[in-house]
Amino acid sequence: MEQDVILEIANVTKEFPGVTALSDVSIKIRRGEIHGLCGENGAGKSTLMKILCGVYPHGSYSGSIAYKGKVLELSGSSIRQAIEEGIAIVYQELTLIPNMTVGENVFLGKEPRNGPSIDWNRLYSDTDEVLKRFKLPVDSHEVVKLLGVGQMQMTEIAKALSEKADVLILDEPTSALSEAEVDKLMEILKTLKSLGVTCIYISHKLEEFFRITDTVSVLRDGKVVSTAPTKELSLEKLVSLMVGREMKERFPKGSRKPGEVLFRVEGLRALDPNDPSREVIKGASFDLRKGEILGIAGLMGSGRTELVTTIFGEYGILTAGTISLDGKEIKIGSAREAMSHGISLVPEDRKRQGLILIQTILKNISLPNLDRFSSFMRINANAELAEALKFSKSLSIKAPSVHVAVDSLSGGNQQKVVISKWLMSEPRILILDDPTRGIDVGAKYEIYKLINQLAENGYSIIMISSELEEVLGMSDRVMVMWEGRSNGTLDIAAASQEKVMARATGIEIA
Amino acid sequence: MFNSMIAVFRKNIRSYILIIALVVIWLGFGIAQPAYWSADHIQNIFTQMAIIGIMATGMVFVIVTGGIDLSVGFGAGFVSVVAAALLYYGTIETPLHALFPALAGHGLEVVTAVIVVILSIGVGLLIGLWQGSIIAYLALPPFIATLGGYYIFKSGILIVTGGKSLFISANDTYKFIAQGLVPPVPSYVIAIIVTATMFLMLFQSRSRKQKYGIPLKSLAWELVRTAIFALILWAYVLIVSRVFEPDAEANIKGVPFLVLLLGAIALVMNYVSMNTRFGRYAYAIGGNREAARLSGINIKKSIFGIYLTMGALVGISGVALAAYVGSGTTAAGGGYELDVIASCILGGTSTLGGEGTVFGAIIGALIMQSLGNGLQMMNVNSNLQYMIKGFVLILAVWADITNKKKKA
Numbered sequence: 001m002e003q004d005v006i007l008e009i010a011n012v013t014k015e016f017p018g019v020t021a022l023s024d025v026s027i028k029i030r031r032g033e034i035h036g037l038c039g040e041n042g043a044g045k046s047t048l049m050k051i052l053c054g055v056y057p058h059g060s061y062s063g064s065i066a067y068k069g070k071v072l073e074l075s076g077s078s079i080r081q082a083i084e085e086g087i088a089i090v091y092q093e094l095t096l097i098p099n100m101t102v103g104e105n106v107f108l109g110k111e112p113r114n115g116p117s118i119d120w121n122r123l124y125s126d127t128d129e130v131l132k133r134f135k136l137p138v139d140s141h142e143v144v145k146l147l148g149v150g151q152m153q154m155t156e157i158a159k160a161l162s163e164k165a166d167v168l169i170l171d172e173p174t175s176a177l178s179e180a181e182v183d184k185l186m187e188i189l190k191t192l193k194s195l196g197v198t199c200i201y202i203s204h205k206l207e208e209f210f211r212i213t214d215t216v217s218v219l220r221d222g223k224v225v226s227t228a229p230t231k232e233l234s235l236e237k238l239v240s241l242m243v244g245r246e247m248k249e250r251f252p253k254g255s256r257k258p259g260e261v262l263f264r265v266e267g268l269r270a271l272d273p274n275d276p277s278r279e280v281i282k283g284a285s286f287d288l289r290k291g292e293i294l295g296i297a298g299l300m301g302s303g304r305t306e307l308v309t310t311i312f313g314e315y316g317i318l319t320a321g322t323i324s325l326d327g328k329e330i331k332i333g334s335a336r337e338a339m340s341h342g343i344s345l346v347p348e349d350r351k352r353q354g355l356i357l358i359q360t361i362l363k364n365i366s367l368p369n370l371d372r373f374s375s376f377m378r379i380n381a382n383a384e385l386a387e388a389l390k391f392s393k394s395l396s397i398k399a400p401s402v403h404v405a406v407d408s409l410s411g412g413n414q415q416k417v418v419i420s421k422w423l424m425s426e427p428r429i430l431i432l433d434d435p436t437r438g439i440d441v442g443a444k445y446e447i448y449k450l451i452n453q454l455a456e457n458g459y460s461i462i463m464i465s466s467e468l469e470e471v472l473g474m475s476d477r478v479m480v481m482w483e484g485r486s487n488g489t490l491d492i493a494a495a496s497q498e499k500v501m502a503r504a505t506g507i508e509i510a
Numbered sequence: 511m512f513n514s515m516i517a518v519f520r521k522n523i524r525s526y527i528l529i530i531a532l533v534v535i536w537l538g539f540g541i542a543q544p545a546y547w548s549a550d551h552i553q554n555i556f557t558q559m560a561i562i563g564i565m566a567t568g569m570v571f572v573i574v575t576g577g578i579d580l581s582v583g584f585g586a587g588f589v590s591v592v593a594a595a596l597l598y599y600g601t602i603e604t605p606l607h608a609l610f611p612a613l614a615g616h617g618l619e620v621v622t623a624v625i626v627v628i629l630s631i632g633v634g635l636l637i638g639l640w641q642g643s644i645i646a647y648l649a650l651p652p653f654i655a656t657l658g659g660y661y662i663f664k665s666g667i668l669i670v671t672g673g674k675s676l677f678i679s680a681n682d683t684y685k686f687i688a689q690g691l692v693p694p695v696p697s698y699v700i701a702i703i704v705t706a707t708m709f710l711m712l713f714q715s716r717s718r719k720q721k722y723g724i725p726l727k728s729l730a731w732e733l734v735r736t737a738i739f740a741l742i743l744w745a746y747v748l749i750v751s752r753v754f755e756p757d758a759e760a761n762i763k764g765v766p767f768l769v770l771l772l773g774a775i776a777l778v779m780n781y782v783s784m785n786t787r788f789g790r791y792a793y794a795i796g797g798n799r800e801a802a803r804l805s806g807i808n809i810k811k812s813i814f815g816i817y818l819t820m821g822a823l824v825g826i827s828g829v830a831l832a833a834y835v836g837s838g839t840t841a842a843g844g845g846y847e848l849d850v851i852a853s854c855i856l857g858g859t860s861t862l863g864g865e866g867t868v869f870g871a872i873i874g875a876l877i878m879q880s881l882g883n884g885l886q887m888m889n890v891n892s893n894l895q896y897m898i899k900g901f902v903l904i905l906a907v908w909a910d911i912t913n914k915k916k917k918a
Contacts, residue, residue: 312804314803314804334806334808335803335804335805335806336806336807336808338806339806345804347801347804352798352800352801353798353800353801353804354801354804355798355801356793356794356797356798356801356802356864357797357798358797358864358865359793359794359797359864363790363793363794367790367794367801367802367805367807368805368806368807370787370790370791371787374786374787377782377785377786377787377788378785378786379785379786379787379790381785382718382719382721382722382724383722385722385724386722386723386724389724421805
C-alpha cells in the first residue's frame with residue numbers, strides 16, 4: 001500500500017505574518033489517481049499548491065513532503081526545479097503567449113536547438129507527438145490567440161506534459177470552459193490517468209469531482225477536514241464539509257410575485273463590432289417583468305454575453321429588432337444611455353471589466369455615480385463616502401475600510417463591490433452576467449440571497465449563469481440561448497436540466 | 511498625543527518619502543556649499559523649475575490615463591517663438607498703435623503683452639486640440655501621435671524663427687511674466703490669504719465630515735500638517751522678500767511672478783485631480799479602461815479634455831519660456847519633455863497608468879532642479895551631471911517598486 005503513494009504531504013504548516021495559511025496538513029496522494037482538492041477561497045488550496053511546485057521553498061514551512069519515497073526539497077529559485085522532478089502545474093489563469101503558436105508555447109523556455117538556432121522541425125514534431133499521445137485536438141502551428149478557451153487549456157496541459165510529468169496539478173481548469181469543453185477535458189483527464197499520470201484536481205464546481213476524481217480532500221481554514229474516496233461522498237456532504245455547517249439548500253428561497261412586463265426585446269440581430277461580417281446575435285426575443293429574475297442559460301459561445309452587452313449599448317452593431325421599456329421603444333448607444341434608462345450591467349469578468357483593481361472600494365463604487373455627487377465641478381466627497389459606507393454595510397462587504405484597494409479583497413467581496421457600484425445607480429433593471437463565477441460556496445450563497453432580496457424589492461433582474469443548477473435554482477423563468485438566438489423561454493416549474501440542455505444544444509427548437 | 515502623531519506619520523510615510531528625499535538633498539548640498547541656502551538661490555531654484563513644473567501638472571494626467579506626451583518640449587518651444595516673433599516683428603504693436611494713436615508708451619506695451627499672451631496660449635490650445643483629436647477620436651497611440659508632434663513643432667520653430675534668435679528686449683511687461691518679482695507687501699497679502707484659507711478649509715472639511723457622520727482624523731495631526739505647510743510657505747516668502755538681509759536692494763525683493771503662477775496652477779490641477787469628475791475619470795481610465803467604459807464614462811471625451819488641458823499648459827509654459835529666455839531661439843524647449851516626464855515619474859506617477867499625483871510631480875520637478883543646481887554649485891563636471899540624474903531616477907523608481915512589493 002505504501003509504495004502506491006507517490007506524494008505524501010505530512011503535517012505541513014505554513015504561516016504568514018499574522019495568518020496561518022496551512023495548519024498540520026497531511027494528505028497522501030496515490031500513484032495514478034485523480035485526487036480532488038476542494039475548499040472555499042482562502043481555505044489554503046493555493047498555498048498548498050505553491051509549496052508543491054516550489055514557489056514557497058523547502059524550509060519556509062514546517063512538516064515534510066515525500067515524493068516517490070524521498071523528501072522533496074525545492075529551493076524556490078525557479079519552478080523549473082519542480083518540473084524537472086516531474087511535478088507540473090496548469091494554472092487557473094492561462095499563462096500562454098497569445099501571439100505565439102501552440103508549438104512555440106509548449107516549448108517556451110526549452111526550445112530544441114540545432115547549434116545556436118531553434119530547431120523548428122523538431123519543435124513542431126515533438127509538439128505533435130505530445131498532442132497525439134494525450135489525444136489533444138489542437139494544431140501545433142495555430143497561433144494561440146485564435147484558439148478557443150478550451151483549446152488554450154489543452155495547450156497548457158500539453159505544455160505541462162511536454163516533459164516527463166508524473167504529477168499534474170490542475171488549478172480550476174474549467175472555470176472558463178463551456179459545458180462541451182468541460183466534457184472534452186474530462187475525457188483528456190481519463191486518458192492521462194490511463195497513461196499513469198497522477199492528477200491533483202482543484203475546482204469550485206463540485207459536480208466535477210463526482211465525474212472524474214477517485215479521492216477528494218476537503219480543506220477548510222487551512223486544515224484538512226476530510227480525505228475520502230469519492231464514491232463515499234455526496235454533493236450535500238461535500239458542501240457541508242467545505243463550509244463546516246449543514247447547508248440544506250444551495251439556493252435560498254425567495255418570496256416574490258413578478259408584476260407586469262417592464263422590458264421587452266424583440267427580434268434583435270447584431271453584428272460583431274470587431275468583425276462586422278459576422279452576425280453574433282441572430283434573433284433574440286424575450287420579455288422581463290417587474291420584480292422578476294429571468295435566467296439566461298446557454299453554452300459558452302451561444303451569445304449570452306454578447307446579447308446583454310449589446311442591450312447595454314456597448315457591443316454589437318444592431319441590424320434589426322426593437323428594445324422597449326414601459327411599452328415605449330428605446331435606443332441605447334452607450335453604457336451612459338443605458339444607465340439613463342435605468343439599466344445596469346454587472347459584467348462577466350469582474351477583474352477586467354467590473355473593477356479598477358488598484359483603486360479603493362469607495363472609488364470603485366462611486367465611479368458610475370459621480371454625477372450625482374457633483375455640483376458644477378466639485379465632487380462632494382463626504383456625500384460620496386456616506387453613500388458608499390451605506391452600501392458596503394448593507395451588502396456586508398468584508399474589508400478593513402472602504403479605503404482599501406479592491407485587489408486585496410476575496411472574489412466574493414469583489415463581486416459585492418461591483419454589485420454595489422451598480423445598485424448605487426438605482427437601476428430598474430439589473431443585468432448580472434455570471435455573477436458567481438470563481439466565487440466560493442459560502443459567498444455564492446450570500447450573493448444569491450442578495451439577488452433574491454433585490455427582486456423582492458422590485459428590481460427586475462436578468463441573470464446569466466454558466467451553471468445549470470444555479471440558473472434553475474434562482475430564476476422565475478429561463479431563456480435559453482443557442483447559436484446566437486433565443487431558443488425559447490421556459491417557466492421554472494416546467495424547466496429541468498435536461499430540457500434546458502436540449503434547448504441549449506439545439507436538439508429541441510422553440 | 512505625540513505618540514499618536516508619530517503613528518499617523520508612520521502610516522503616511524510613503525507619501526512623505528519624496529519630501530524627506532528633498533530635505534536630504536537640500537541638507538547635503540547646504541552643508542557642502544552654504545550658498546545653496548542663500549536667498550538668491552532659493553529665489554532662483556523655484557523660478558528655474560517653474561516651466562517644467564507647470565507642464566508636469568498636466569503630464570501627470572496624461573501619464574495617469576496610460577498615455578505620454580513627447581511633444582511638450584518643442585510644443586512649448588513653438589509657442590515661445592510665436593510669442594517672440596509677434597513681439598520682435600511688432601506684429602501686434604504696430605497695427606495697434608496705428609488704430610489707436612492715443613495708445614503709446616507703457617500703455618501700448620501692456621496691451622501688446624496681454625494680446626500676445628492670449629494669442630500664444632491660443633496656439634497652445636490649438637496644439638492640444640490637434641493632439642487630443644487624433645489621440646481620442648482617431649485612436650492614434652499617444653506615443654506615436656506626440657512623437658509626430660515632436661517633429662512637427664521642431665520644424666515649426668525653425669520656420670518661425672528663420673534660423674535666428676528673435677529678441678524681445680523692447681517689452682518689459684511681457685518679460686515680467688518670467689523675470690518679474692511681486693514686491694514684498696503684495697506677497698505678504700497673498701501669503702496671508704493662502705494661510706487663512708488653508709486653516710479655514712481644514713476646519714470646514716472637519717465640520718462637514720462631522721455632519722455626514724464620517725470619522726475624523728486626529729485634529730492635532732491635521733493642524734500640525736497644515737502648520738508645517740504654512741511655515742514652509744512663510745519661510746519662503748520672508749526669505750525671498752529679503753527680511754533677513756536689510757541691506758538688500760529693493761529690486762531683488764519679492765516672490766517671482768513665475769513661482770506664483772506655478773503655485774496657482776499646481777493648486778488648481780491638484781484640486782482637479784482629486785475633487786472633480788474630470789480627475790476621477792482620468793484615474794479610472796488609466797486604472798482599467800474597459801471597466802471605465804462599462805461604467806458609462808465617455809472615454810474619448812475625457813482623453814480629449816486631458817490633451818486639451820495639456821495644450822493649454824504648454825501654451826502657458828511657452829509664454830513663460832519666451833519671457834524667461836528673453837528671446838525666441840531655434841532650440842527652444844528641446845529636451846524639456848523628458849524632464850517633465852522624469853519629474854512625474856520621480857513623483858510617483860506610474861507609467862502603467864492609474865497612479866500619480868500633481869503634488870508628487872511638483873516635488874519631482876523640484877528634486878530634479880535641486881539636484882542639478884547642487885551639482886553645478888559643487889562644480890561637478892557638467893558631463894557627469896546627467897549621469898547622476900539618470901542614476902537618481904533609476905534608484906528612485908527601483909526604491910518605489912521594492913517598497914510596493916513589500917507592501918503586497
